[in-house]
Amino acid sequence: MSTALQGAGPGPTLSRSADLVIVGAGVVGAAAAYFAALAGRRVVVVDRGAIAGGTSSAGEGNLLVSDKEAGPELDLALYSQAVWREDLAEHAGLWEFEAKGGLVVAATEHSVAGLRELSVHQRASGVEVHDVGHSALHEYEPHLSKDLAGAAFYPQDAQVQPMLVVAHLLRLARGLGATVxxxxxxxxFLRSGDRVTGVRSTAGDIPAGAVLNAAGTWAGEVAALAHVAVPVRPRRGFVLVTEPMPPRTVRHKVYAAEYVGDVASSDAALQTSPVVEGTDSGTILIGASRERVGFDRTVSVPAISTLAAKAVALFPMLREVRLMRTYHGFRPYCPDHLPVIGADPRAPGLWHACGHEGAGIGLSAGTGKLIAQALTGGQPDLDLTPFAPDRFTDRTQDAEEAVS
Structure with missing residues (x-):
């Protein structure tokens, strides 16, 4: 069969073909590139911007199990934790891996009861959780408000510096023969009949055995070039950065129990739930907000002021701490809150790894390894069926667009 292009005019063919072209040089694309190159595949990563130029540069670097209810996403989070701590353990220092643990705090006895109920199901899935009563809270965090009723501590929660993850995974992949x-x-896309056989780019054509769409919040646009629908939408979020404080002023990742509900919500309006943590440099990061406003990059004073007020409610000492800067970006959101991972039967040769929303940093390691296993013909360690690219119906997409 002749090779035909879908979505663009003719262009020169680059000298190098590939087993896999990855569209997107963020954390998910970088993880997939590393594990595919490690498996012996010839990998080319392309991005219209810079390395980690999208969502990967706008988050806190969370590796969380605490915010996930029992189900496929929690299974992927636990699997990813094992990949971070085992497969990637020798490189942990490169991206400042810190097993700091997460403390989820509740303001009322009713909220404490909800935490306890959630933890029962999480424990059954393999999560380690320790119930923390009111009297023990200050052993974990001396500066916490005295008005809190209780908490749950998750020792598996961890932290990385996300831009360092991307940079070093791509560097390691290049050392294994990959091109970025x-x-x-x-x-x-290049096509042979219905099959995707590479990409057409502003630098020329790149023939490939497979193409992985890891384009983050723009993954829906990339999928549309192949005439397939993947309903990834942007969800804006802000992070506040304080002036440096003494080491271990905030010892863990600390967040309010309502954060779990906000993560699972499909509400388009502004939602804020306090997430507070320290860094090695002494600065304190404060999140998290969520709102669906398209790609509007306007700085939202209501979002920032609400986050600040809620952080002070958790840690009253922050009232006297100066805010140094803020930053924001867009999480790649899917309507059912599950990422899209695997081969697309609607366009053979096209694969997806996108839609991880705010969990992309933590889930990237597991996603990359699973994609590499599937691409090389192996049986993935985790069943990818819940993340299937073609799981969305037209009705699901229409409903999502109606509230966008």
Whole structure:
């Protein structure tokens, strides 16, 4: 069969073909590149911007199990934890891996009861959780408000510096033979009949045995070039950064119990739930907000002021701490709150790894390894069926667009 292009006009063919072209040089694309190259595949990563230029540069670097209810996403989170701590353990220092643990706090006895109920199901899935009563809270965090009723401590929660993860995983992948092309936009797909056989880009055509769509919040646009629908939408979030404080002023990742509900919500309006943690440099990071406003990059004073007020309610000493800066970005959101991972039967040769929303940093390691296993013909360690790219019906997509 002849090779035909879908989505762009003719262009030169680059000298190097690949087993796998990855569209997106963020954390998910970087993890997939590393594990695919480790498996002996010839990998080319392309991104229209810079390395970690999208969502990966706008988050806190969470590796969480605490915020996930029992089900496929928690299974993926636990699997990813094992990949971070075992497969990638020798490189942990490169991206400042810190097993700090997470403390989920509740303001009322009713909220404490909800935490206890959640933890029962999480424990059954393999999560380690310790119930923390009111009297023990200050052993974990001396500066916490005295008005809190209780908490749950999750020792498996951890932290990384996300931009360092991306940079070093891509560096390691290049050491295994991969190529990374930034400033290179994908404009279409090469096809042989129905099968995707590479990409057309602003730098020329790149023939490939498979193409992985790891384009984050723009994954829906990339999928549309192949005439398949993947309903990934942007969800804006802000992070506040304080002036440096003494070491271990905040010892763990600390967040309010309502954060779990906000993560699972499909509400388009602004939602804020306090997430507070310290860094090695002494600065304190404060999140998290969520709102669906498209790609509007306007700085939201209501979001920032609400986050600040809720952080002070958790840690009253923050009232006297100066805010140094804020930053924000867009989480790749899917309507059922599950990422899209695996081969797309609607366009053979096209694969997806996208839609992880705010959990992308933590889930990236497991996602990358699973994609590499499936691409090389092996049986993935985790069943990818719940993450299937073609699981969305037209009705699901229409409902999502109606509230966007």
């Amino acid at each position: 092309r930034t400033g290179t936009e994908v404009t279409g």
